Amino acid sequence: MSAVSLTSWNFLFLFFITWFFLCIITINDVEAMTDLEGHRSPPHVIHPRFRETLHITKDNHSVTLKCTAFGMPEPIIYWYKGDVKLTNNLDRVNIVEGTLEIMDFRHNDKGQYHCRATNRYGTAVSHIITIQPQIEMTLLPSNEKYEVREIDTVSLPCTSSPNVVPNRIKRWYDDKISEISMSDRIGVDENGTLHFAHVLLEDSRKYICGSAYEHLYPGAVISFDNMGEIVVSRRKSPHAITMKPHLIYSERKVKAVARHQAILQCFFSAKPPATVVWKNSNRQVITSQTRRFNIIDFGRKLVIHPVALHDEGEYLCIGSNSVGASESIITVNVTTPPLEIQGRVPIAKTVVKGTDITIYCDGRVAYGENMDMPHWFRNGESFVIDEYFSSRYSLTNGNTELYIEDLQMSDTANFQCKITNSEGYLFYDSYIRVIKPIVILRRPLSHYEVDLGDTVDITVLATGDPCCTLYYQWYYMNWPMPHYDTFPSFWVNNRTKEVHFTTRGMSKMMFQTVIGEYAVAVSNHYQTVFVNITITKTPGAAVGEGRTKSLRLEFFVAGYILAAMFTISMFGVVGNKLLFDRSESRRWSNDTIIKIKDQYFTRDILEPETAQPNTNQPATSV
DSSP states (O other): OOHHHHHHHHHHHHHHHHHHHHHHHHHHHHHHHHHHHHTOEEEEEEESOSOEEEEEOTTOOEEEEEOEEEEESOOEEEEEETTEEOOOBTTTEEEETTEEEEESOOGGGOEEEEEEEEETTEEEEOOOEEEEEOBOOOOOOOEEEEEEETTOOEEEOOOOOOOOBSOOEEEEEETTSOBOOOOSSEEEOTTOOEEESSOOGGGOEEEEEEEEOSSOOTTOOOEEEEEEEEEEEOOSSGGGOOEEEEEEEEOSEEEEETTSOEEEEEEEEEESOOEEEEEOTTOOEEOTTSTTEEEETTTTEEEESSOOGGGOEEEEEEEEOSSOEEEEEEEEEEEOSOEEOTTOSOOOEEEETTOOEEEEOOEEOOTTOOOOOOEEEETTEEOOOOTTTTTTEEEETTTTEEEEOSOOGGGOEEEEEEEEETTEEEEEEEEEEEEOOOEEEEOOOSEEEEOTTOEEEOOOEEEOOTTSOOEEEEEETTEEETTGGGSTTEEEETTTTEEEEEOTTOOHHHHHHHOEEEEEEEEOSSOEEEEEEEEEEOSSSOOOHHHHHHHHHHHHHHHHHHHHHHHHHHOHHHHHHHHHHHHHHHHHHHHHHHHHHHHHHHSOSSOTTTOOOOOOOOSOBO
16 A cells, blocks of 8 residues: 555544544533533522621721622622622722622711622622611719608619610719619619619719620720719618608600510619519519510519510509509500511522412511512612513512513523511512423323234433433323333333333233323423323234234134034034044144244243343433
8 A cells, every 4th residue: 555545544544533532522512511501590699698787896997798699600799888889999998709898997988788699690689787887975974962861762864875886784883883783672774764762871872874785894895974972861760661662763655676675664662672563464464484574673674575566565563562552554565677478478489481470578567557568679670560571570469479471581580579667678589590391302192002912112202401300200000110111011221211112922911901001200390291191902802913813723723613513413423533533633723822822922022132131220310
């Protein structure tokens, strides 16, 4: 062979190898792209999941907020202050991988922040984080003197001061900055006023009102507001004096927010100190063992946590001692921001193209409270049903139900809704992912008539959305067939997923047990499609080729016997000879039948090159 021809063959060989690998690479790339496309998902924010408030002290030089979301493809995260999108500012603002850092925090940086996660299928919106600078109290100089006698009642108000963030509680100290101990005779109300049910000589001193956080820790800052002094003069025989309880403090109307905490309080002047009993609106005595109720501060405070809507009503506070009793009625008005109604909230859903869906956004409030209609958003933007959406979208039942008809792939998006009233708001973020429906590509006939020895193709092949694996589950007479590839009448090609119904090699009895109603359920996690197949015996007496030959032979033998019997009855001696011939013929016929049956039942039911071993495998998936 010449050098030219060798070179040509080498060139063709290299060309073929290159083309082959390019095809493999191209196919793999297409499959990878399809797989990536199949795992599409609108974004969903998982942090922050709830409303938060951050109190920033003057010592904080920077603030860091984190936002976490998932989706496919991976979403891009943006931060907003109010409705203004934030951008990187190398001097003060830095946004990296969903984390917002505000350096050199200033007073005008306070406000409401939220993040948005966006990919090509939608935009998710987080809950709001409120950043509030901490406001410190300033000392309000005041020094009032209270001159009283033993057993008298006295109250020292804490001078009102500007609101602070976060809220602090009032505390009282003596002139040595030691905190005053509370007792059944001494207490502080919700406004910070220090009450004495009756004073003793030992109460003569200076008192300082301060404010601090509820849980003190070493080094905690205490802000002092004002100072007061009590001067107690001696009374003759103070121990012999008694005093009936008299109400000196009670907040007659209490506004309580559902699911939060409510505090009811009353303080009585008395000697000896009063014992306080609380009763609910049904005039049943409340104890600390009562669920959601706690009595503290020597019985003077009733704490309800969490407040329920049915807690609204009149409560009775009764103070009594050995001298007498006094009472006070406190009215509790339970208000609430919009509260969630179970089953009436939007949830993330994956639905099949062409179906209809209803998204709920509803809430409830306390009796007599008002609530605005829900405000809907699509991908973070205010949603209005215009001409583009009007044909398939509709808001019903006071805007609490968004109905979408005949879902299309373009309806994949994030949906948000917000319900507000004077006490707060309810916010939801969810998404709809629309997937392609299951389509049957290869479907058998709905009805087959078979005979013994027949084989029919009942293959069912389908395709669906790339997101989800398809599963095939066969049923016989409504009973599942978990290992249908081992069923006597099934021949399964596990490579091509083809299924054939065959009765070759079966007995008559087995043949009768495999005909009937068959079905296959093609499903993924979101949809199931059924294909029903009825297999019956061919009408008439025929039950297969082997049976047909057998019947013909039996009819021939039966006719032959009848003819022989007729001949014997007509001819006496000749009849004996014919009877012998009949016996020989009958034996020949029986041997023939047995031979035919043996030959029929011992032959292979499949050709050698197409025979497939049975394996125990679960329902086939593609």
